[in-house]
Amino acid sequence: MGTRLMGRSLTLILITGAVLTCGAAAGATQRTEKHFALKGRPVVAIQNVADGRIEVKSSKNPEVVVVANQNSNKINFDMEQVGDRVDVTANILDASAQPQELATSLQLTVPEETELQLKTENGMIYVEQVRGDMTLESVAGDIHLKEVSGYIIVKTTGSSLVCTQCAGKLDFNSVGGSAQILQPALINVNLRTTTGNILFDGDFIRTGLYSMRSGKGVVEVRFSGNDSFDLSAKTNMGTLDNQAAAFLKPDSHSKWHLPKFTHGFIGTFGAGLAKVELSTFSGTIRILKRD
Amino acid sequence: MQCKDVEVVLEQEGLAPLPDEARAHVAGCSYCQGLVADLETIVSLSVQLPAEVEPPARVWVSLRNQLEQEGIIRQPVAVPADDSTAWWHSLGSLFRSRAFATVAVGALIAAAGVLQLLGPNQPPALPPAAANPFSQTAKVLNDQEIDLRNMHLSSTSPVDAALQQNLQQVDEFIADCERHLKADPQDDLAREYLSDAYQQKAELLSAMMDRGRSVN
Numbered sequence: 001m002g003t004r005l006m007g008r009s010l011t012l013i014l015i016t017g018a019v020l021t022c023g024a025a026a027g028a029t030q031r032t033e034k035h036f037a038l039k040g041r042p043v044v045a046i047q048n049v050a051d052g053r054i055e056v057k058s059s060k061n062p063e064v065v066v067v068a069n070q071n072s073n074k075i076n077f078d079m080e081q082v083g084d085r086v087d088v089t090a091n092i093l094d095a096s097a098q099p100q101e102l103a104t105s106l107q108l109t110v111p112e113e114t115e116l117q118l119k120t121e122n123g124m125i126y127v128e129q130v131r132g133d134m135t136l137e138s139v140a141g142d143i144h145l146k147e148v149s150g151y152i153i154v155k156t157t158g159s160s161l162v163c164t165q166c167a168g169k170l171d172f173n174s175v176g177g178s179a180q181i182l183q184p185a186l187i188n189v190n191l192r193t194t195t196g197n198i199l200f201d202g203d204f205i206r207t208g209l210y211s212m213r214s215g216k217g218v219v220e221v222r223f224s225g226n227d228s229f230d231l232s233a234k235t236n237m238g239t240l241d242n243q244a245a246a247f248l249k250p251d252s253h254s255k256w257h258l259p260k261f262t263h264g265f266i267g268t269f270g271a272g273l274a275k276v277e278l279s280t281f282s283g284t285i286r287i288l289k290r291d
Numbered sequence: 292m293q294c295k296d297v298e299v300v301l302e303q304e305g306l307a308p309l310p311d312e313a314r315a316h317v318a319g320c321s322y323c324q325g326l327v328a329d330l331e332t333i334v335s336l337s338v339q340l341p342a343e344v345e346p347p348a349r350v351w352v353s354l355r356n357q358l359e360q361e362g363i364i365r366q367p368v369a370v371p372a373d374d375s376t377a378w379w380h381s382l383g384s385l386f387r388s389r390a391f392a393t394v395a396v397g398a399l400i401a402a403a404g405v406l407q408l409l410g411p412n413q414p415p416a417l418p419p420a421a422a423n424p425f426s427q428t429a430k431v432l433n434d435q436e437i438d439l440r441n442m443h444l445s446s447t448s449p450v451d452a453a454l455q456q457n458l459q460q461v462d463e464f465i466a467d468c469e470r471h472l473k474a475d476p477q478d479d480l481a482r483e484y485l486s487d488a489y490q491q492k493a494e495l496l497s498a499m500m501d502r503g504r505s506v507n
Contacts, residue, residue, distance in 0.1 A: 051449070099448070099449070121450045122449055122450050122453075131379070139450050139453055139454065139498070140449060140450055141451035157453060157454060157457050157459045157495065158453045158454075158456065159453075173455040174493065175460060175461055175491050176456070176457045176460050187490050192487065194460060194461060194464050194487075194488060194491060195460045195464065204331035215484055215487075215488065216464060216467075234480065236471060236478060236480055236481050236484075237471065259478075259479055259480050260476070260477065260478070260479070261475045261479075261480070261481070262478075262480050279480065281467070281468065281471075281480075281481065281484045282467060283465075
C-alpha cells in the first residue's frame with residue numbers, strides 16, 4: 001500500500017511537470033493590447049531593445065492602439081500615456097535570455113497625423129500612411145516606409161532604408177546601410193552612407209535640394225524627361241557611369257566647379273530648377289534617364 | 292488498457308481529452324480517477340499562482356549575512372589601482388555617457404576642422420600632429436576601440452556582431468581615406484569623407500560602449 005502511494009506521488013510529480021511544461025510552451029506567445037485615447041496630434045515613442053518587428057499603420061480614429069506579442073516572460077513592455085504622448089519601451093528582464101526568448105513584435109495603429117520616434121536594434125521597422133515628423137533609428141533591422149510624409153530622419157548602422165512614395169524632407173545617415181528612394185515627392189533629400197548603395201528613382205521637384213553621398217557604394221539616379229535640375233557628380237577615386245550625357249547641357253548657371261583632385265561632371269537638365277549633388281569617394285556614380 | 296498505460300498517456304498528452312481507450316479505463320478504475328482528479332486540482336491551482344514573487348529585501352540581507360558568517364562568500368575587495376584591467380576602466384570613465392563621448396569626439400573633429408582651415412597660413416614645415424589635423428581624434432578613437440574589443444570578446448549577439456562588422460567597415464574606409472590623403476594632402480573632399488567617417492566611428496564606439504555597460 002505504502003509503495004503504491006509513493007508510486008502515485010511520484011507519478012503525479014512527473015505528470016504535473018510534463019503537463020505544466022506543455023502548458024507553458026503552448027501559451028508561449030503572449031499578446032497585449034492597449035488603447036490610448038487622444039485629444040490632439042499625438043507623439044509616439046518606441047524604444048525596442050528586443051528582437052522584433054515594429055509596424056505602424058494609420059486609421060481615422062483618435063486613438064493609438066498598441067498590440068505587443070512576446071515569446072517569453074523574459075521581456076516586458078512598459079506602455080505609458082502622458083497627454084498626447086505615448087511611450088512604449090521594451091525591457092529585457094533576464095540578461096541571459098536566448099534570442100528566441102526575446103522575439104517580440106509591435107503593431108501600432110495611430111491617427112494619420114502622428115509624430116513618431118522609433119528606435120530598435122534588430123527588428124524591421126515598417127511605417128505606412130502616416131503624416132508627421134519622424135525619427136527612426138536601427139542597428140541591424142531594415143526600415144521600410146510607404147506613403148509617409150513629413151521631416152523624416154533615418155539613422156542606421158548596418159540596416160537599409162526603402163522609402164516608397166515618401167514626401168517632405170528626408171535625412172538618411174548610415175554606416176553600411178543602403179537607401180532606395182522610389183517614386184518620391186521629396187523636396188529636400190540628404191543621403192549619406194559609408195559603404196552602402198543609394199538609388200534614387202523618381203522625380204526631382206522644382207526648387208528641391210538633393211544631396212547623395214556614398215563612401216564606397218554605388219550612387220544611382222534615374223530621372224524622368226520632365227525633370228529640371230542642375231547636376232554635380234564628383235568622385236575622388238571612383239568611377240562615373242553617365243548614361244544620360246546626351247540629355248545634359250553644360251551648366252547654365254556656372255556656379256559650380258569640380259574641386260581639385262576630383263573628377264566628374266557638371267550639367268543642367270531642362271531649366272535647372274532643382275539642385276542635385278552626387279558624390280562618392282571610391283564607388284560608382286550612375287545617372288540614367290527612365291523611359 | 293492498464294493503469295500504467297493511462298499514466299503514459301497523461302505524461303505525453305496531459306489533460307487534453309483522453310483517448311477513448313483511456314477514458315474507458317478511467318471510468319472503471321478508482322485509482323486512475325483519483326490520479327486524474329489530483330492532476331486537475333494541481334493544474335488549476337498552478338494557474339492561479341503568481342508568475343514570480345520578489346522576496347522582501349530583508350531576506351536577501353539575512354541570507355547574505357548568513358553566507359558571510361559561514362565563510363561561503365566574502366565582501367568584495369577594492370581592486371588595486373595597478374590592476375591590469377584598470378587602465379581601460381579609467382579610460383572608459385572618460386566616456387561615461389554616450390552623449391559625452393559623441394560630443395567630445397565632435398569637438399575634436401571640429402578642432403581638426405579649424406586646423407584644416409588654418410592650414411594654408413601655416414609655415415611649410417609643420418610638426419606631425421598639425422600636419423594631420425585628425426591625429427588626436429584618431430588616437431582617442433583607436434584607444435577606445437581597443438578597450439571595446441576587450442569588452443566585447445564574449446558577445447555573440449546579432450546586434451553586437453553588426454556593430455563590430457560596421458566598425459570594421461568604417462576602419463577600412465578611414466584607412467583608404469588616409470592613404471589617399473597621404474598622396475594628395477590638399478584633397479578637401481577626401482578630408483570631408485574622413486571627417487564624416489571619424490564621426491561615425493565615434494558614434495559606433497559610443498553605442499557599443501553603452502551596450503557593453505548594459506550587458507555587463
